[in-house]
Amino acid sequence: MKKYLLAGVLLVFSFLMNGCGEKTFLPERKELVDLELIEAVGIDKSPDNPEDIRVTITSKMDKQGAGAGRMEATGQAAQGGGAVVxxxxxxxxxxxxRIFQTYxxxxxxxxxxxxxxxxxxxAREDLIKYLDLLSRGQALRHNARIFIVKDATAEExxxxxxxxxxxxxxxxxILLSSTGLMSVFGRLELIELMGRLDDEYSDVIIPALRIAQKDPIGQKKDESDEIEIRxxxxAVFKDAKLIAFxxxxxxxxxxxxxxxxKSGVVNVKDSTDREVALEIIKANTKIIPRFDGDTVSVLVKAAVESNVAEMHSTIDIFNKDExxxxxxxxAAAVKQYMETAVKLAQINNTDILDIADRIYHKHPVKWQSLKGRWKEIFPNIRFDFEVASAVKRTYDIRQPNKYKAGEGE
Known part of the structure; x- marks a missing residue:
């Protein structure tokens, strides 16, 4: 039996490992030096013909100065600083x-x-139109990150x-590595976006980028140093079209x-009306759908823990009253954040908060009576908020500089 198995394995390999110039079932081998490694792809509407699509790619030049810059004969490439666009x-x-390959x-x-x-x-026209190749293409990475450019084109x-x-x-x-520091943006991979676009009841949010000018500090800086990306x-979508930011x-x-x-800073004030910065160290939120007959409402229960990261007064804030x-x-600040998010979602009738998914998983039977009318129901759902807030501790020092015992008590 082992002999027959070995013969079968050898037969399979004889088909796979053909000689030079013959077709093989294995992917074609390419030397790394023969590949133009594209690191970012931008997609826009054509500025000259709205029916056409403009694609922009960027890569780094190699040590010999070679790179996609060899395309410059077409008048479409520009290079500088070791990068090519x-x-x-x-x-x-x-x-x-395909046109990129021709030159x-x-x-x-x-x-x-x-x-x-x-x-x-x-993005305002139709996200699916521009993403289909990215989702379908076998050579493309499904864990690539997606962004929308605000007030500009991807090419710019x-x-x-x-x-x-x-x-x-x-x-x-670098920007993505700091996602959790302020928690005012996020990251989204292509595979996750594909799944969300297939969800009939929820809508899509995609991290947004903006081109900005740096504020010059001290000495005058040249123009290139003043440009930054934030x-x-x-970006908020409805039916795969950008509708708001x-x-x-x-x-x-x-x-x-x-x-x-993950983290963030909540600025509050002590009893002397001076600033205190609270660093979020833990946050957890539960979405609890509630039913009164056929009417659904949602209770949002958040628990937030923080440490004192900074204070501007000289009083002792580590007492019960303070x-x-x-x-x-x-708690009030966190509640306000969540209220503004709900307002944005309901005004635009776009379930970017995954409320439909929460109802489906917690009340699958009741969801059956809601799903056909979800677009009518969602803008009118009542949301209630409960925030459990706790300030845990401070860091290296407990009392501020120039602290005087009894002051502020």
Missing amino acids: VSSEGKTVSEAA NKKQVFWGYADFFIIGEEA LLAISKTGALYVPQLLN LEGY ADKPESMGINFITNKV LEKLEEQQ
Whole structure:
């Protein structure tokens, strides 16, 4: 029996391991030096023909100065600072992507792309139209991150790499590493976006980027140094079309309700009306659907714990009365964040808070009577909020500088 098994294995390998020039079932081998490694892809509507799609790619030049810059003969490439940004157009993303290969000696390799960036105008038209190839293409990474550019095109954002001051993919990695510091934005992978787009009852939010000018401090800086990229909360979608942007308080509220808050700062005031910064160390939220007959309401229960990170007065705030005041203000701030998020979602009738999913999993039988009317029901749902707030401790020092015993008590 073992002999027959061994013979079968050898037969299979004889088909797979064909000689040079023969077709093989294995993927074609490519040397790394022969590949153009694309790190970020931008997709926009064509500025000249709205029916066409404009695709922009960026990659780094190698040590010899070679890179996608060899495409510059077409007049579509610009390079500087060791990075190359190239654009092409077509009726579809596929056509525009193939055009890159026609004037590049290396094979354009899309599997290295870690960021897909959609311009605002394209996102407002139809997200699915521009994402289909990204979802379908076998060479593309489904764990690549997705962004929407606010008040600009994806090409304009990627073009920042031309100056040499910033290499956009590297900067985006740095920004994403700080996602949990303030919890006013998030990250989204292509595979997760694909799943959310297939959800009939929930809608999509995508992290938003904005091109901004740095505020010069001290000496005058050259123009390239003044450009920066900022994460700007979320882009809000309805039926796969961009309809609004969530500002920082709204985005913070979205993250609280969807249980994505890792940390952050809540500014409150002590009894002397001086600032106290509370650093969130733990946050947890439960969504509790409630039914009164056929009427559904939602209770949002959040628990927030924080430490005192900074204070501006010289009083002792670590007593029962002071701590209660701080905790009440923290609870009020968190409640306000969540209220603004709910208001944004209900005004636009877009379930970006996953309420439908919570009802479905907690009350699957009752959900059957709601799902057919969900778009009518969601804007009118009553939301109630409960916030359990706790200030746990401080850090290296308990009492502030120039503390005087008895002051403020």
